[in-house]
Amino acid sequence: MSRRFSRNFYRQDSRAVARALLGAHLHRRINGKTLVGKIVETEAYGVGDPACHAFRGATPRTKVLFEEAGYSYVYFTYGMYWCFNVVANDVGVGEAVLVRAVEPLEGIDIMRANRPTVKLDRDLTNGPGKLCMAFALDKKDNGLDLIEDPDLFITKGEKMKDSDISVSSRIGLTVATEYDWRYFVNGNPFVSPGKPSDVVQKAKANPGRDASKTRKKSG
DNA sequence: TTGGTGATGTTT
DNA sequence: AACATCACCAAA
Numbered sequence: 001m002s003r004r005f006s007r008n009f010y011r012q013d014s015r016a017v018a019r020a021l022l023g024a025h026l027h028r029r030i031n032g033k034t035l036v037g038k039i040v041e042t043e044a045y046g047v048g049d050p051a052c053h054a055f056r057g058a059t060p061r062t063k064v065l066f067e068e069a070g071y072s073y074v075y076f077t078y079g080m081y082w083c084f085n086v087v088a089n090d091v092g093v094g095e096a097v098l099v100r101a102v103e104p105l106e107g108i109d110i111m112r113a114n115r116p117t118v119k120l121d122r123d124l125t126n127g128p129g130k131l132c133m134a135f136a137l138d139k140k141d142n143g144l145d146l147i148e149d150p151d152l153f154i155t156k157g158e159k160m161k162d163s164d165i166s167v168s169s170r171i172g173l174t175v176a177t178e179y180d181w182r183y184f185v186n187g188n189p190f191v192s193p194g195k196p197s198d199v200v201q202k203a204k205a206n207p208g209r210d211a212s213k214t215r216k217k218s219g
Numbered sequence: 220t221t222g223g224t225g226a227t228g229t230t231t
Numbered sequence: 232a233a234c235a236t237c238a239c240c241a242a243a
Contacts, residue, residue: 043235080236085235127236172234
């Protein structure tokens with residue numbers, strides 16, 4: 001039975017934390033049941049990074065990012081989904097690690113019950129929104145201390161060798177695509193299918209609608 | 220297997 | 232208006 005990381009572990013630079021969380025185990029207790037997943041994909045968000053939610057300073061939504069490391073940051077996105085992060089670095093420094101995918105280890109029956117439309121096990125948790133559905137993570141799980149919380153925490157799991165890990169640009173971003181701050185386990189089938197953001201196509205111009213109302217930047 | 224698109228609502 | 236996404240469908 002492996003143990004939790006210390007507070008100091010999370011006080012590192014978000015990239016170091018993102019790298020070191022690969023192979024760790026995410027634990028979730030809900031209704032007396034235990035869910036466990038091995039972290040296989042992460043992304044770091046940090047200082048000077050326009051893609052980081054902390055980039056424009058603290059707001060009601062992002063204030064937890066500037067507080068103590070090792071707390072959860074769970075936010076709502078695209079009107080439907082939740083994303084689970086861990087706060088990194090020192091107090092006053094807004095950094096976090098997004099957990100993008102886990103490999104189910106325990107409680108797969110519960111994950112399936114939480115994702116009734118999914119056919120293949122590999123689709124249960126291979127994306128940030130998907131793993132939050134499978135693990136039933138949402139607003140109520142924002143701002144929990146993963147060092148202390150009895151129902152949501154991370155243990156050391158297995159250490160991954162550098163040769164088992166790849167990096168890429170982050171998924172789904174339109175800014176800061178030059179940073180290779182996505183980390184994932186080579187060949188693991190539970191890594192998300194998303195494409196790195198530097199090859200994601202820009203939003204469509206939508207020429208059929210409002211074609212007459214051409215946007216003018218300065219006029 | 221890949222790529223395109225609608226759903227959905229909070230945040231700035 | 233943008234957004235740290237997903238599920239579904241069509242085409243190949």
